[in-house]
Amino acid sequence: MLILTCPYCGIDADETELAAGGQAHIKRETVGASDDAFEEYMFMRENPKGVHFERWRHANGCGKWFHAARCTMTLEVFGTYEAQTYEPPAEIRAAISAKRPGWSWGSFS
Amino acid sequence: MALNPNVNTVLGPFRMKRYSAFAIAREAARYHQGWERAWASPEPKAHYDAIIVGAGGHGLATAYYLGKNFGITNLAVIEKGWLGGGNTGRNTTIIRSNYLQDPSAAIYEKARSLYETMSQDLNYNVMFSPRGVLMLAQTHHEVRGYQRTAYANALQGVKTEFIGPEKVKEICPIMNIEGPRYPVMGGLWQSRGGTARHDAVAWGYARACSDMGMDILQKTEVTGVTREGGKVTGVETSRGHIGCDKLGIVVAGHSGHVAEMAGFRLPIESVALQALVSEPIKPCMDIVVMANTVHGYLSQSDKGEMVIGGGTDSYNNYTQRGSFHHIEETVRALIETFPMISRLKMLRQWGGIVDVTGDRSPILSKTPLENCFINCGWGTGGFKAIPGSGWGFAELMAKGYSPLTAEFGLDRFKEGRFIDESVAAGVAH
Numbered sequence: 001m002l003i004l005t006c007p008y009c010g011i012d013a014d015e016t017e018l019a020a021g022g023q024a025h026i027k028r029e030t031v032g033a034s035d036d037a038f039e040e041y042m043f044m045r046e047n048p049k050g051v052h053f054e055r056w057r058h059a060n061g062c063g064k065w066f067h068a069a070r071c072t073m074t075l076e077v078f079g080t081y082e083a084q085t086y087e088p089p090a091e092i093r094a095a096i097s098a099k100r101p102g103w104s105w106g107s108f109s
Numbered sequence: 110m111a112l113n114p115n116v117n118t119v120l121g122p123f124r125m126k127r128y129s130a131f132a133i134a135r136e137a138a139r140y141h142q143g144w145e146r147a148w149a150s151p152e153p154k155a156h157y158d159a160i161i162v163g164a165g166g167h168g169l170a171t172a173y174y175l176g177k178n179f180g181i182t183n184l185a186v187i188e189k190g191w192l193g194g195g196n197t198g199r200n201t202t203i204i205r206s207n208y209l210q211d212p213s214a215a216i217y218e219k220a221r222s223l224y225e226t227m228s229q230d231l232n233y234n235v236m237f238s239p240r241g242v243l244m245l246a247q248t249h250h251e252v253r254g255y256q257r258t259a260y261a262n263a264l265q266g267v268k269t270e271f272i273g274p275e276k277v278k279e280i281c282p283i284m285n286i287e288g289p290r291y292p293v294m295g296g297l298w299q300s301r302g303g304t305a306r307h308d309a310v311a312w313g314y315a316r317a318c319s320d321m322g323m324d325i326l327q328k329t330e331v332t333g334v335t336r337e338g339g340k341v342t343g344v345e346t347s348r349g350h351i352g353c354d355k356l357g358i359v360v361a362g363h364s365g366h367v368a369e370m371a372g373f374r375l376p377i378e379s380v381a382l383q384a385l386v387s388e389p390i391k392p393c394m395d396i397v398v399m400a401n402t403v404h405g406y407l408s409q410s411d412k413g414e415m416v417i418g419g420g421t422d423s424y425n426n427y428t429q430r431g432s433f434h435h436i437e438e439t440v441r442a443l444i445e446t447f448p449m450i451s452r453l454k455m456l457r458q459w460g461g462i463v464d465v466t467g468d469r470s471p472i473l474s475k476t477p478l479e480n481c482f483i484n485c486g487w488g489t490g491g492f493k494a495i496p497g498s499g500w501g502f503a504e505l506m507a508k509g510y511s512p513l514t515a516e517f518g519l520d521r522f523k524e525g526r527f528i529d530e531s532v533a534a535g536v537a538h
Contacts, residue, residue, distance in 0.1 A: 001432060001433065001434065002424075002432065015432055015434065016434050019423070020423035020424040022378075023378075035523055036523075038523075039376075039522055039523040042467075042522070043376035043467050043522040043523075044374050044375070044376050045375075045376065045377065045378050047365035047366075047375070047377055047378050047379055047425060048365075048366075049363075049366055049427050052425055054424060054425065070424075072379075072425045072426055072427050072428075073427050073428065074428070075426070075428060
C-alpha cells in the first residue's frame with residue numbers, strides 16, 4: 001500500500017486515507033486560450049515511466065490538497081509538498097536528482 | 110523431425126499444417142512427433158512495408174487483417190516481451206458489444222461478430238463461448254441507464270434486452286437478488302456475449318500471420334522512432350534499426366512512452382487494473398455477470414475457477430501490480446450478490462497496465478507523422494474489441510480511412526467530439 005506523508009498535518013497517511021487527484025502543475029487555461037493550449041490543459045497528460053508529480057487530497061484526514069513526487073515504475077515516493085506552488089520546490093528536485101540523475105518531467109528537470 | 114519450420118526449403122516461407130481431428134489422429138499414430146512450431150522466429154529484415162509495434166491481440170489482429178484484407182504481408186510485428194504477455198494474457202476474457210454510443214457499438218459488435226467465426230477463420234480453437242453477458246442494474250439510475258442502452262442497441266442492430274430481477278434469478282440461480290445494500294433490480298442481457306480463451310486469440314492470430322509470411326519478432330524492444338521530414342523511416346530496436354514505409358503503434362499501457370519516442374503527445378494516463386481467480390469449483394454459473402455499481406465482474410472458467418475482475422487504481426502506475434484494498438472492495442461487494450463465493454480461497458491475483466483516455470473510448474487514429482498510426486486507449490476493455498480493432502485499424506493503415514475508426518481520431522478531444530462511454534453502459538470494463 002502506498003504511504004504518503006501529508007505536508008500539512010505531518011501524518012504518514014495510507015492510500016486508503018487519501019484521494020488521488022491526477023497530474024500536478026497543470027497550467028489552467030480559460031477564455032481566450034488557443035485551441036492547442038486548451039487541449040493541452042484539458043486532455044493532454046504527462047504519463048511518464050519514472051518520475052511523476054501528482055495531486056493528492058488527505059481526504060480522511062485534514063482534507064487538504066498536497067503534491068507528491070513519485071516514481072511510476074517502482075512506486076518509490078521522493079517527497080510530498082504543499083500545493084500552493086507553481087513548481088516543485090528545490091529540496092524535492094534535489095531528492096529526485098539524488099536517486100534519478102538526469103530526470104525530467106514536463107518543463108521541470 | 111527433419112524439417113526446421115523456420116527454414117522450409119520446399120515451400121519458401123513458413124507454411125503451417127492445418128489443425129484438425131484428422132491431424133490429431135495422425136499424430137496419435139506417430140507418438141505426436143509431427144507437431145510443428147505454431148509460428149516462426151525469424152531474424153529481422155532491414156526493411157518492411159509495414160511495422161506493427163506490439164504483439165498483443167490488437168497488434169496481431171491488425172497485422173492479420175492487413176495481410177488478409179489488403180495483401181500487405183511484408184510486415185513485422187515487434188514485441189519487447191513475449192507474444193500476448195501483456196494485457197492480452199491478463200484480462201478476464203469477456204466479450205460483449207452492448208455500448209451506448211453508435212461508434213462504440215459498431216466497432217465492438219464488429220469484433221463480437223468476428224469472434225463468432227474466429228476459430229474457423231484462424232484454424233485455431235479460441236474457445237469462443239457465447240454464454241451470455243449480464244450487466245446488473247443495482248440502482249434506479251442503472252435501471253434507467255440500461256433501459257436506454259437497450260433501446261440504443263435495438264437501433265444499432267445489437268441484440269440485447271433489459272430483463273427484470275425474476276429473469277435474472279432464473280438465468281443465474283446462485284445470485285442473491287434481495288440486497289439489502291445492492292439489490293438486483295434487473296439487468297442488461299446480451300445472449301451472444303461471452304468469453305474466449307485470451308491466449309489462444311493471440312496465438313491463433315500469430316500463427317496465421319506467420320503463415321502469411323509475416324515476421325513476428327519477440328524479445329525485440331523498440332528504443333526509438335527514426336523520422337525524416339514529418340515521416341517515419343523506421344524504428345531503432347534492441348536488434349538494430351529496422352526500416353518501414355508505415356508504422357502502427359499498438360502498445361496499450363505503454364502508448365505514451367512510444368508516442369514520446371515518435372515526438373507526439375497523447376491524452377492518456379496509464380493505471381493498473383487488477384483481476385483474481387479462485388480455487389476451481391464445480392460448475393455453478395454458466396454466464397458472465399458484471400456488476401458495475403460495485404466495480405466487480407464474475408465468470409467461471411472451464412477449469413472451474415471463479416474469475417473476478419475489479420476496478421482500476423486511481424494513480425499512474427506501470428508496475429503491473431495494484432493496490433490490495435481495491436481487491437478487498439470488489440470481493441466484499443460481490444459477496445453480497447454471490448453469497449456462495451464467501452468461503453472460496455483465492456489462488457492468484459495480478460495486474461495489467463491499461464491506457465485510459467478522457468472519454469473512456471479508444472484512439473484509432475492518424476498521427477502528426479504522415480505514415481504513423483496509433484491504436485491505443487482501450488483502457489479496461491480491450492480484449493473484447495481485438496478483431497474489430499484489428500479490422501478497422503488495418504483498413505485505416507492501408508487506405509487512410511476506415512468507417513469503423515473514423516470517430517475515434519486523436520483530434521476528437523480538441524474538437525469536442527467525445528465518444529462518452531464513461532457515464533454510459535461501458536463503465537470502463
